[in-house]
Amino acid sequence: MAAQQPDELEALRVYSTERPPRAALLGQPNTGKTTLFNRLCGSRARTANIPGTTVESRVGLAATTHGALEIMDLPGIYGLSLEVPESKLCRDCLDGRIGDVAPDVAVIIADATNFSRSLRFASHALRRKMPCVIAITLADDARRKGFSVNAAALSECLGCPVVITSGRTGEGVDELADAALRAALHGISLESFERRLNHLPSSSVSESDLAKWANDVLVEVASGRLAAASSVSDRVDRALTHPVSGLATFILVMSVLFASIFWLAQFPMNGLDLIFGTSGDWLRAVMPAGPLRDLCVDGIIGGVAGTVVFLPQICLLFFLLSLLEDSGYLARAAFAADKFLRRFGLPGQAFVPLLSSHACALPGIMSTRLIPDPKDRLATILVAPFMSCTARLPVYVLLISLLFAGRPWLAGLAFVGCYATGAIAGLFSAFLVRRTLLKGPARPMLLEMPPYRRPSVRIALWVMYDRGVLFIKNAGSMILAICVVMWWLSAYPKVAPSPELLQMRAQTSEVALQANANPEQVQALESAVNLLESREQQLGSMAGKIGLIAEPLFQPLGFDHQLTVAVLTSFLAREVFVSTLMIISSTDANDEASLLDRITHNRRSDGTLLFTIPTAASLLVFFTLAMQCLPTLALVRRETQSWKWPLLQFAWMSGLAWSMAWIVRQALLTGGF
Amino acid sequence: MVVIPSTLMGDGAAQSKRIPLTQLARGQRAMIDSESLNTLAEADRCLLRAMGIHESCELKVCKAGAPCIIEVERTRVGLCGSVASKVFVKPCDGCPAA
Numbered sequence: 001m002a003a004q005q006p007d008e009l010e011a012l013r014v015y016s017t018e019r020p021p022r023a024a025l026l027g028q029p030n031t032g033k034t035t036l037f038n039r040l041c042g043s044r045a046r047t048a049n050i051p052g053t054t055v056e057s058r059v060g061l062a063a064t065t066h067g068a069l070e071i072m073d074l075p076g077i078y079g080l081s082l083e084v085p086e087s088k089l090c091r092d093c094l095d096g097r098i099g100d101v102a103p104d105v106a107v108i109i110a111d112a113t114n115f116s117r118s119l120r121f122a123s124h125a126l127r128r129k130m131p132c133v134i135a136i137t138l139a140d141d142a143r144r145k146g147f148s149v150n151a152a153a154l155s156e157c158l159g160c161p162v163v164i165t166s167g168r169t170g171e172g173v174d175e176l177a178d179a180a181l182r183a184a185l186h187g188i189s190l191e192s193f194e195r196r197l198n199h200l201p202s203s204s205v206s207e208s209d210l211a212k213w214a215n216d217v218l219v220e221v222a223s224g225r226l227a228a229a230s231s232v233s234d235r236v237d238r239a240l241t242h243p244v245s246g247l248a249t250f251i252l253v254m255s256v257l258f259a260s261i262f263w264l265a266q267f268p269m270n271g272l273d274l275i276f277g278t279s280g281d282w283l284r285a286v287m288p289a290g291p292l293r294d295l296c297v298d299g300i301i302g303g304v305a306g307t308v309v310f311l312p313q314i315c316l317l318f319f320l321l322s323l324l325e326d327s328g329y330l331a332r333a334a335f336a337a338d339k340f341l342r343r344f345g346l347p348g349q350a351f352v353p354l355l356s357s358h359a360c361a362l363p364g365i366m367s368t369r370l371i372p373d374p375k376d377r378l379a380t381i382l383v384a385p386f387m388s389c390t391a392r393l394p395v396y397v398l399l400i401s402l403l404f405a406g407r408p409w410l411a412g413l414a415f416v417g418c419y420a421t422g423a424i425a426g427l428f429s430a431f432l433v434r435r436t437l438l439k440g441p442a443r444p445m446l447l448e449m450p451p452y453r454r455p456s457v458r459i460a461l462w463v464m465y466d467r468g469v470l471f472i473k474n475a476g477s478m479i480l481a482i483c484v485v486m487w488w489l490s491a492y493p494k495v496a497p498s499p500e501l502l503q504m505r506a507q508t509s510e511v512a513l514q515a516n517a518n519p520e521q522v523q524a525l526e527s528a529v530n531l532l533e534s535r536e537q538q539l540g541s542m543a544g545k546i547g548l549i550a551e552p553l554f555q556p557l558g559f560d561h562q563l564t565v566a567v568l569t570s571f572l573a574r575e576v577f578v579s580t581l582m583i584i585s586s587t588d589a590n591d592e593a594s595l596l597d598r599i600t601h602n603r604r605s606d607g608t609l610l611f612t613i614p615t616a617a618s619l620l621v622f623f624t625l626a627m628q629c630l631p632t633l634a635l636v637r638r639e640t641q642s643w644k645w646p647l648l649q650f651a652w653m654s655g656l657a658w659s660m661a662w663i664v665r666q667a668l669l670t671g672g673f
Numbered sequence: 674m675v676v677i678p679s680t681l682m683g684d685g686a687a688q689s690k691r692i693p694l695t696q697l698a699r700g701q702r703a704m705i706d707s708e709s710l711n712t713l714a715e716a717d718r719c720l721l722r723a724m725g726i727h728e729s730c731e732l733k734v735c736k737a738g739a740p741c742i743i744e745v746e747r748t749r750v751g752l753c754g755s756v757a758s759k760v761f762v763k764p765c766d767g768c769p770a771a
Binding site (some may be wrong): 078079081082083084113114116117121203206207210211226233234237241331332335338339342343443444445446447448449450451 | 678684699715716717719720721722723724725727728729730735736740742747748749750751752753755756
């Protein structure tokens with residue numbers, strides 16, 4: 001690399017002070033690009049969509065000895081000229097057609113452990129008329145294997161600065177930032193660009209001749225020889241992609257992964273629950289009663305708590321997925337799942353989002369970013385919420401306990417049936433959508449198998465932090481707004497207490513004033529009165545009125561207006577259904593037996609039992625299949641950048657849920673239940 | 674690893690029979706037949722070329738069958754059965770199956 005004197009550099013600093021120069025990291029997947037980015041920017045990075053696109057990019061600031069350099073980590077691509085969205089995006093970005101401003105310098109990543117291929121990639125990138133710097137990554141890894149590159153000789157060969165780096169050890173990272181800043185400040189003259197072009201093969205050269213050119217350069221600038229991948233890798237690959245051992249390993253790894261998520265996440269989830277609960281109680285105690293307090297406690301804290309409580313699961317999922325991806329296993333696992341999922345029009349990479357959705361659809365949908373093909377990704381997003389998430393569990397527990405009280409084996413089978421129903425409906429929907437709206441089979445699997453590496457905990461922590469922040473930002477904006485609107489609908493207008501309620505309250509006060517009053521009995525009475533008041537308020541609220549209007553829609557499923565309100569309010573989040581049932585059943589929230597008993601004996605206004613077996617079964621089927629989750633819809637809107645897909649998803653899932661629930665009810669009624 | 678294309682090392686491979694990639698045994702080496710990639714969808718063909726799997730390049734089979742895993746230079750690529758069966762290769766003479 002041709003070194004510049006510091007004073008010369010200072011003289012060049014006539015650059016606009018409005019923004020730091022921007023460097024774009026351009027490279028192939030699995031070449032250590034993101035590790036290098038993390039080294040360059042550390043925590044001074046954020047993930048955001050590239051303006052005007054749905055593709056994410058990480059942007060950060062690198063500190064150099066001569067000022068800051070903004071760095072943009074472009075998506076990993078195999079070639080700039082490929083007609084795939086990521087390549088097109090990189091081209092547009094480098095040309096300044098998207099994003100607020102074109103990069104001032106391209107940092108081209110060349111993997112030292114796969115040098116010939118990297119040179120071929122670089123030869124295309126260097127043909128663009130812009131300042132370029134070559135960063136040779138994984139240099140430490142290559143050296144350990146007996147291969148090294150002479151940076152000065154390569155710089156001479158390619159006509160641009162070259163820096164040897166290692167994202168893992170930090171080697172050459174500062175020099176790279178300096179070199180990129182210097183190149184950005186210098187710009188590129190026509191003369192130096194033409195000089196660079198003279199070093200490169202013609203743009204029309206065949207792949208074979210390009211490979212020959214790369215080998216000639218390699219012979220000139222490199223020393224040593226990288227041995228072929230070990231036979232151990234071959235054996236592991238065979239085992240991990242074998243129809244039997246591959247599938248068994250896949251099931252084992254995924255079971256451990258999701259068991260860890262369920263088990264480990266429960267502790268911080270309980271903590272978050274406690275924090276939000278305590279904050280709500282504290283705010284309720286210190287703020288004067290009124291709409292503002294209700295908004296803060298029930299609307300904002302309640303709404304955010306319902307979403308943020310899943311943050312530990314999301315963080316843990318991305319931490320573990322990052323470790324798996326870094327180790328090289330995910331590419332093998334994708335092949336293990338591909339054969340099965342392909343039958344339904346989904347790619348092998350869809351298995352991670354679908355399995356993650358069993359914890360929560362939100363991280364599941366976020367992890368669809370692992371899927372490279374846009375149609376495959378969209379199909380996966382559309383069917384992911386069919387998988388039974390943890391938020392459905394309380395509803396399953398309640399309704400299955402109602403249906404199979406005292407028959408644990410049948411209850412267990414019903415649980416399995418709920419999970420299976422969701423999965424089958426998801427695969428069936430994927431099958432349909434790939435034959436209608438997103439026509440065409442899933443793209444054939446052509447996947448680079450990255451070498452097996454010891455995963456980096458540091459990178460996994462970065463990924464976890466990044467995803468967590470993104471999730472919180474999302475929860476703090478659109479999801480919060482929607483939650484507040486839903487809260488308002490269910491809390492307003494305020495209704496005056498009914499004469500029966502006023503009478504009950506008066507009786508409770510009388511009992512409390514009696515000298516021999518039992519405090520527990522008084523508390524139970526007060527609790528019952530409060531619940532009745534909530535029930536009246538809910539039925540009189542906007543959501544309650546909507547429930548009355550919507551009742552005819554749910555009548556064929558056996559739901560009365562109370563149950564319709566519960567279903568509608570649970571649209572905010574599925575688990576709300578149980579608390580709403582507690583309210584409409586006028587029972588004590590802390591007494592499960594009492595709740596079950598009350599629900600079992602709950603009656604319609606005509607005096608008939610509300611929860612007959614057909615009604616309870618249809619409600620269970622409805623909840624298994626329906627899209628009763630507002631945060632998921634908001635996230636789908638964000639991921640697809642359109643309201644079309646979430647609305648379509650909502651209509652399909654709700655329609656399917658209603659139809660299946662109706663069929664189940666009719667079948668049970670016909671069967672004499 | 675410095676890979677000298679087999680075209681520069683004599684032409685034993687060119688005389689071999691042209692067979693689908695799926696018929697190669699584990700450990701066997703072969704050269705991609707020229708024009709062979711043209712039978713693939715353009716997106717797949719371009720992707721394979723960008724990964725370094727182009728006409729006349731030499732490959733080694735790491736795992737036969739579906740998926741088929743091949744190694745070209747230092748790149749390992751997994752191909753599903755439908756793609757691997759459309760890629761025709763000429764086994765290199767003197768490179769028996771492992």
